[in-house]
Amino acid sequence: MRDSIYSTARKKLSWRSHDTMTPSSFEIIEAGESDGRAFMNSEDMNNLGLDELDVIVFVSEYDDWGAAQVIARDDCTPGFLMVDSMTLDSANMATGDIVNVKKSVPKGGIVEVQIGVEPMGRQPTEDAVMWVADHASDMTSLLKNRPIFRNLEINWRDADIGHLKLKIIQTTPPIDAGETAIIDPTGHEIVYEIIPAVDMSFNAILCIDVSGSMLKEDLLVRDVDGAIEGLRRGFQETREFQRFLDLFREGDKVSRIASATLATLLYLSLKIGRGWGENVQLITFGDDVGVLEVENKKGRLSPVIECTGEMRELNLNTVAQYVVDRAKNATGLTAMSVALQVAAKQIPLFPKNERTGKQNPTMVVILSDGNPNKGDELKNIPVNPIPVLKQHLMKSNVVVYTIGIGEADDVLMSRLAELGRGEYFRATSFQDLWRFYDILAQKFSIAAKVSPDS
Structure with a gap:
């Protein structure tokens, strides 16, 4: 299966002008479910000055934005970036997209996160908001290891209540434009403010x-x-x-x-x-x-x-x-x-x-x-x-x-x-x-x- 993915990606790469590719340009490959992480060839990581579990930001030609912790993987061909499927989904990207990659130093110590909830199925907004509030630990597991940034949208497709979209609205301390952060409850409490991303009655x-x-x-x-x-x-x-x-x-x-x-x-x-x-x-x-x-x-x-x-x-x-x-x-x-x-x-x-x-x-x-x-x-x-x-x-x-x-x-x-x-x-x-x-x-x-x- 991996060979067929690489074959397709190489075909897409072959018709792109090599003049548009830079040392920080990579072609996306969907890596399946991988805890929100991305994978690169160790040689590419060295060229970009990356250590394992550093956070990278990748931006498409359409200015779609994504971020992930990166891990070296020898079976990843140089010039390709393998990314967790949910991370790609949230970034509105797919296999074959060309992205520019750079290192990001994430902000730590996030203690409060305001999250908007939007039901993507037929669930009432009222039910979706209350369900997320009652399952905050599950949401933390979903977000763990996934760098967040302002206005990040995450598709929670396998939520028990049905497909939900979560949007990071603001945090304490605040995340500025272009910054990333890591939500980690280790050693301190995380407070989520759950709000409807669309109007709801109460x-x-x-x-x-x-x-x-x-x-x-x-x-x-x-x-x-x-x-x-x-x-x-x-x-x-x-x-x-x-x-x-x-x-x-x-x-x-x-x-x-x-x-x-x-x-x-x-x-x-x-x-x-x-x-x-x-x-x-x-x-x-x-x-x-x-x-x-x-x-x-x-x-x-x-x-x-x-x-x-x-x-x-x-x-x-x-x-x-x-x-x-x-x-x-x-x-x-x-x-x-x-x-x-x-x-x-x-x-x-x-x-x-x-x-x-x-x-x-x-x-x-x-x-x-x-x-x-x-x-x-x-x-x-x-x-x-x-x-x-x-x-x-x-x-x-x-x-x-x-x-x-x-x-x-x-x-x-x-x-x-x-x-x-x-x-x-x-x-x-x-x-x-x-x-x-x-x-x-x-x-x-x-x-x-x-x-x-x-």
Whole structure:
């Protein structure tokens, strides 16, 4: 079989002008599955100053780009480069292509990688993203020994869920254009941020702290006129809601609860604008925990807020009034752990996605400005929210994000987000708060960690 491959390659080489070949030009031969590596004749490696397992970059005449660790192989004819089939597939190259080869010194110490997931079969994007997050160790095995670079696309054809395409979007430390890096979990943890490479739908539960400290007016308003005008144009305002929007004057400071309310409305407005038929639930927590119920299309009260155009006016007005009223009766207590347990019980109430026949993944967003200081002894719910999250929200189809303002416990909020495979944001102004909600309304991502022992 190898003789026939070489014979074909030599025939292709024979009609190419030798004037176009340089000492660093090689003809590609597919090497089958070889753990992402490439092979060269030892004489060629010496001429290029390469040692075994050095990383090479090979670029085609069409500027397609590939990279691999190289190993000497005596049965590789001089002038040819044998490359792992998956590496060639990802580089959009094939046997017979002419490439220019050069040595690359890969960047080490990669600790975070953002990876886009695109299903190449009929798998729902929602299922593909969650599957990759749950199989991060398998993905690490796939990537091990394979040099990565910015915008690298890898075809994972034999994934159990079906053919997937993975795209390296960014890393920490960052990889600059033309650089390569090696993902190696030996001795340190690798954190993958898994995101959809194409749009996907997801539901959300927004948990908002309405304790007394949320009435403090210390969040600066700036650069939000466009967002507020968008809300004004979107539906018929009531007088009370108009007065609420008038609070947000450029340069003024507004209360934390008013900021949280407006950010929630903008979040819902974005969800409606996406047109994906997504759903949201709203939970408030202070001395006690409340779940907002709105009138649905059938005229019945439901905790599920339908993010559809025809429900826009009713839902936004109801949400604004509900959060503001809850804050008026706020106390100094913060029952965050109770809110998390309620959120877990609310998730099954989301309807199934009509396209997939399954529930969408759920993003839980916790906004707080203080420390949890109340549980529920009768229901055996501790003050500490961490064991509650571990028991009820560490599920494959749930991701938890946290937003801290004011005196929020950064250590606690970071840990909650870490356990929930999400991220912690610290907001110091309304602009920060709105920016975070804007990101979370449109982007579903889930963190997956691979430890050195995985």
